[in-house]
Amino acid sequence: MTSFWALTRAQWFGFWRDKQNWFWLLAFPLMFLVLFGFLFRDAGASKSSLTQIGSVAIIDQLPAEAKAQFDNLFEVTKTDDAAAALEEVRKGDVDGAVEQKGNEVILHYSQADQVKAATVRGTLGAFVDGANVAMSGQPPTFTLKAEAAEDDSLKPIQFIAPGLLGWAVAMGATFNAAMPFVTWRTNKLLRRLRLAPMRTESLVSSRLLVSIAVAMIQMGVFLAVGVGLFDLKLTGSWWMAIPLLLCATIAFMAIGLIAGAISKTAEAASGIANVIILPMAFLSGSFIPLDQAPSWLQTIAKFLPLGQLNEGLLDSLVRGEGPGAALMPMVYLLGFAVVFGLIAARLFRWED
Amino acid sequence: MTNVIETRGLVKRYGDLTAVDHVDITVPQGTFFGLLGPNGAGKTTTLEMIEGIREPDEGDVRLFGEKVWPRNRAVLPRIGVQLQASAFFERLSVEEQLRCFADLYAVDHKQIDRMIEMVGLQEKRKTRTEDLSGGQKQRLSIACSLIHDPEVVFLDEPTAALDPQARRNLWDVLRAINDEGRTVVLTTHYMDEAEILCDQIAIIDRGQILTTDTPRNLITGLGSAYRILVSEGVLSDQEAAALPGVDSASLSDGTLAITTHTPSPVLAALAERDALQGLQVTGATLEDVFLTLTGREYRA
Ligand SMILES: Nc1ncnc2c1ncn2[C@@H]1O[C@H](COP(=O)(O)OP(=O)(O)OP(=O)(O)O)[C@@H](O)[C@H]1O
Ligand SMILES: [Mg+2]
Numbered sequence: 001m002t003s004f005w006a007l008t009r010a011q012w013f014g015f016w017r018d019k020q021n022w023f024w025l026l027a028f029p030l031m032f033l034v035l036f037g038f039l040f041r042d043a044g045a046s047k048s049s050l051t052q053i054g055s056v057a058i059i060d061q062l063p064a065e066a067k068a069q070f071d072n073l074f075e076v077t078k079t080d081d082a083a084a085a086l087e088e089v090r091k092g093d094v095d096g097a098v099e100q101k102g103n104e105v106i107l108h109y110s111q112a113d114q115v116k117a118a119t120v121r122g123t124l125g126a127f128v129d130g131a132n133v134a135m136s137g138q139p140p141t142f143t144l145k146a147e148a149a150e151d152d153s154l155k156p157i158q159f160i161a162p163g164l165l166g167w168a169v170a171m172g173a174t175f176n177a178a179m180p181f182v183t184w185r186t187n188k189l190l191r192r193l194r195l196a197p198m199r200t201e202s203l204v205s206s207r208l209l210v211s212i213a214v215a216m217i218q219m220g221v222f223l224a225v226g227v228g229l230f231d232l233k234l235t236g237s238w239w240m241a242i243p244l245l246l247c248a249t250i251a252f253m254a255i256g257l258i259a260g261a262i263s264k265t266a267e268a269a270s271g272i273a274n275v276i277i278l279p280m281a282f283l284s285g286s287f288i289p290l291d292q293a294p295s296w297l298q299t300i301a302k303f304l305p306l307g308q309l310n311e312g313l314l315d316s317l318v319r320g321e322g323p324g325a326a327l328m329p330m331v332y333l334l335g336f337a338v339v340f341g342l343i344a345a346r347l348f349r350w351e352d
Numbered sequence: 353m354t355n356v357i358e359t360r361g362l363v364k365r366y367g368d369l370t371a372v373d374h375v376d377i378t379v380p381q382g383t384f385f386g387l388l389g390p391n392g393a394g395k396t397t398t399l400e401m402i403e404g405i406r407e408p409d410e411g412d413v414r415l416f417g418e419k420v421w422p423r424n425r426a427v428l429p430r431i432g433v434q435l436q437a438s439a440f441f442e443r444l445s446v447e448e449q450l451r452c453f454a455d456l457y458a459v460d461h462k463q464i465d466r467m468i469e470m471v472g473l474q475e476k477r478k479t480r481t482e483d484l485s486g487g488q489k490q491r492l493s494i495a496c497s498l499i500h501d502p503e504v505v506f507l508d509e510p511t512a513a514l515d516p517q518a519r520r521n522l523w524d525v526l527r528a529i530n531d532e533g534r535t536v537v538l539t540t541h542y543m544d545e546a547e548i549l550c551d552q553i554a555i556i557d558r559g560q561i562l563t564t565d566t567p568r569n570l571i572t573g574l575g576s577a578y579r580i581l582v583s584e585g586v587l588s589d590q591e592a593a594a595l596p597g598v599d600s601a602s603l604s605d606g607t608l609a610i611t612t613h614t615p616s617p618v619l620a621a622l623a624e625r626d627a628l629q630g631l632q633v634t635g636a637t638l639e640d641v642f643l644t645l646t647g648r649e650y651r652a
Contacts, residue, residue, distance in 0.1 A: 014443045197429045
């Protein structure tokens, strides 16, 4: 056991003190998160923006239930400056401006964006009709309740963050396994360690512990930035991401060990790791969600470890699934780890 | 006395090259054993097969009577190895490096300070290994191999990069280790070092052991002449040549050089003539033995 901790300690310092590691495994994926986060900040928001000029009784006096529904559909800002409000509509900054003169509710909209205009007109019209019915004192015969199929929690950040986290962890675990073993083989440290009375397994398991620690840090930072900066909402059993990332780290470490074993130099190992991870990240929906992708691509993703990881992360982090949703991906990743781990063990060499 | 190292018919081939060619080495416990030979003679390959990190193509190695290949974890704590090329964990300080090795061998952390002091790296304790000089790295590598007080120590050219002070310090360290009854096996290209330190010397060339003996026997076995150098003017070269036991005498650069196989009567005669001022006697050295056995031409 002392050798296990000795090796863990040595490798942790070796990792920690190399700034490059932190750039590639943390700062670099975070840059993508921040970039995508800002790019898609407003996309997909289902609310229409509406400027209310002065008081509009029909809106202000909505009963509580209707008011809640209204707020789900409109993002209302209030102003008294009619001219400025109209100018905003003209420039497309808001979808519409509404004012009330006597019993007349006037909606100003821009024809530049027909779709938005129609949406605002239709929706607001429905509320006016509703108000008319309510005024008549008769209960409405028909009611229509409109709700978007996705609720607010499926804003882009909700699938950007898990996908990028999956990619970052996959990359971290793969490189963290591939690089040190090649370096240690070329600089002969492995031969020196072979002469120390430790078990070979301590060498691999200590590396695994370092990789797991890195994965946990990646998860912590990703979720903190997502929640803090971009309103990421964690749902259901999000903590299942922890065991899931653990299994993923083992699986990708096996890939990294193989990449390291078949490479003569650190550069070659890094190249091989990149060639594996980068296409896999695209095919697994780390950068672009697969919901709209052709079905063959979705099928491929199911067989890729990163595809499984991403699916599991989405389920647990943002889709509000229970703890069971992460189990299948975990089983798959562990199975993958066993198969590729055995291959890695066969390919392991102390020296070239 | 038990033999800690025994090899029989050890062979290692690299393609057409037979790097080690049927080597038999026997090292009794407590011996200071030197393996000498020109570059590429097969010293490192031989040592590595004995240490169990290189698989012999033929032959048998026994360390403490046990097999060493494949990796035998039972013998590893009992041996200390300094490889020809030093290798360390990246981005660790001298102290952290030694701490890691102390833990790998499960020895007390007190050993860390002892080792740092032993190889004189006190001032470099917090320095990363990447920032050490070549000789300092070499010293750290030796410290790492001695941290667990091994019964047998293998050192592959331990003094290659060391300055004269460090070299003599290391001699003291190795002598102390040997005095405790532990076995030391080293390779070196410094003949003076081998002559001073070793009890037993094996000379290897082209993968074959040419001879094994004590340094003294090797030198006397050479049967070569002594050279006595005297300042010019005390006596002429004819007078010198006429002295009892002198083989030849010649004058050059203001120095009279006398060769003899029996230095005692010649020295006595010179003393009578009061010619001992500035006198130098050089006998055959291990270097002569080495050159006689392995020849003078360059090796690949
Ligand atoms: N891995 C290898 N592949 C091919 N040839 C090798 C290998 N290792 C050593 N050799 C060859 O085997 C021979 C013996 O090498 P070895 O390292 O044992 O020499 P050495 O006596 O230690 O030399 P030196 O004094 O230079 O350290 C050399 O000719 C060398 O080129
Ligand atoms: Mg050598």
